[in-house]
Structure formats: C-alpha cells, structure tokens
Amino acid sequence: xxxxxxxxxxxxxxxxxxxxxxxxxxxxxxxxxxxxxxxxxxxxxxxxxxxxxxxxxxxxxxxxxxxxxxxxxxxxxxxxxxxxxxxxxxxxxxxxxxxxxxxxxxxxxxxxxxxxxxxxxxxxxxxxxxxxxxxxxxxxxxxxxxxxxxxxxxxxxxxxxxxxxxxxxxxxxxxxxxxx
Numbered sequence: 001x002x003x004x005x006x007x008x009x010x011x012x013x014x015x016x017x018x019x020x021x022x023x024x025x026x027x028x029x030x031x032x033x034x035x036x037x038x039x040x041x042x043x044x045x046x047x048x049x050x051x052x053x054x055x056x057x058x059x060x061x062x063x064x065x066x067x068x069x070x071x072x073x074x075x076x077x078x079x080x081x082x083x084x085x086x087x088x089x090x091x092x093x094x095x096x097x098x099x100x101x102x103x104x105x106x107x108x109x110x111x112x113x114x115x116x117x118x119x120x121x122x123x124x125x126x127x128x129x130x131x132x133x134x135x136x137x138x139x140x141x142x143x144x145x146x147x148x149x150x151x152x153x154x155x156x157x158x159x160x161x162x163x164x165x166x167x168x169x170x171x172x173x174x175x176x177x178x179x180x
Contacts, residue, residue, distance in 0.1 A: 001056060003089075004030045006063030013085050015054035016077055028169045032147060033060055035165065035176070036115070040145060042066050045114035048139070050102045050130065055082045057117035057147075062091055070096040070113075072105045106133045113139055116146045128156060135160030135179060146177040 001013045004026060036042055043065035049058035050072050058069035073079050079099045086095050098105050102120075116139065120127040127150060140146065146161065152173040161177035168174075 001054065002026060003060055003063045004033060006060070006065065008059065008063035008089050008091075011063075011089060013054050013056055013059060014081050015056075016075075016081055025169075028149075028172055028174070029056060029060060031167065031169060032057075032174060033064065035167070036145075036147075037064065040115075042115070046070075046111070048072070048111075048113040048116040050105075050116065050118045051120050052082060052097075053078050053119075055085050057119065058095070059085060059089065059091075061115065061117075062089075062094055066094075066115075068094055068096070070098065070111070072098045072100065072102050074099070074101045102130055103133060106130070106137060106139070109137070109139065111139070112141050112144065114144055116140065116144065117149075118146060119149045122151050127154075128158075131158065131161065131177075140179045142178070144179065146175075146179070148175045148177060149173070150175075 001015055003009055003011045042061055045066045047058055047061045047066045047069040052071035052073040055071050058071050062069050071082055086092050150173055152168050152171045160180055162180055163175055164178055165176040
C-alpha cells in the first residue's frame with residue numbers, strides 16, 4: 001500500500017499481513033480523496049481516522065495538507081505498524097495515536113473534526129452503532145464530513161445523517177455523510 005498524492009506521494013505504508021485485516025485498496029482510497037479534494041478542502045483540516053489500522057486514510061490526508069490527524073485503533077499489532085508508518089514519514093508532531101476501542105474513544109472525546117473516516121471491520125455486527133455515538137456527540141459541525149466504508153452488499157439508512165454521496169467500488173460501498 002502507498003500514499004497516492006501530496007508531500008508523501010509514493011511512500012509505502014506497511015500493514016499487517018493476513019486475513020484479519022482488509023487494507024483499503026489504493027484505487028478506492030484514490031477515488032475517495034479525488035472526491036474530497038475536488039469538493040472540499042483538506043488543507044489545514046483536522047481528521048479523525050477510526051479503525052485506523054495502518055493509518056492509510058489519515059496519512060493520505062496528512063500528505064494532502066491536513067494539519068492534524070487522530071488515529072484510533074484497538075489492535076496492538078496494528079498500532080505498532082501505524083507508529084512505524086508515522087515515524088518513517090517523520091510526521092509524529094501532526095499525529096495523535098489512541099490505542100483503544102473506537103467506542104471508548106468516542107465517549108470521552110470532545111474535539112470537533114472536519115473529516116471523520118470510519119472504516120469498521122466488515123465482520124462488525126452493528127457498524128451503525130458507531131455512527132449513533134458520533135451523532136450523539138459534538139464531534140462534527142455543520143461543515144464536517146464523515147466517510148463511511150462498508151461491504152457493498154450492506155445497504156444502510158442513516159437517520160442522523162444526510163447522504164451527500166454514495167459510491168460503489170467493487171464489493172465496497174462508501175458513503176459521504178453530513179450530520180443533520
């Protein structure tokens with residue numbers, strides 16, 4: 001996996017090998033960021049990368065000008081790779097890594113983010129429970145955008161969010177959401 005564009009362009013991001021993780025494919029990440037770059041401004045934004053894994057979304061956002069990214073990842077092994085990626089890019093001053101569950105982090109956090117990437121495991125039974133927590137907290141303002149990725153076979157309704165855009169990429173579906 002690699003950084004697509006920006007100041008870290010072409011740099012490699014290392015991730016856990018095996019079937020327990022599903023890193024976002026470069027073409028999906030590229031499509032998501034093309035949409036963001038052409039419709040919104042990532043420059044000087046604050047970003048929250050939930051279920052961060054190797055940090056692909058957050059590091060791409062930093063590469064494209066985000067000023068600060070908070071990564072939330074429960075897996076100790078994934079956090080090890082995430083920290084190695086951050087260190088290899090020499091961007092630790094712009095990153096906060098939280099080695100905890102997404103639910104715990106969201107219940108305690110009070111910061112507002114411009115962009116929230118929510119990429120829960122496909123095997124998660126209730127992925128919308130995370131969005132309910134986000135909707136009930138003050139993590140987004142009227143201009144904030146939440147990018148939610150899931151399996152394409154899952155069609156969701158979002159009672160607390162407006163669907164700004166919905167894109168299907170093979171077996172993946174990505175929703176761009178604003179809080180109502």
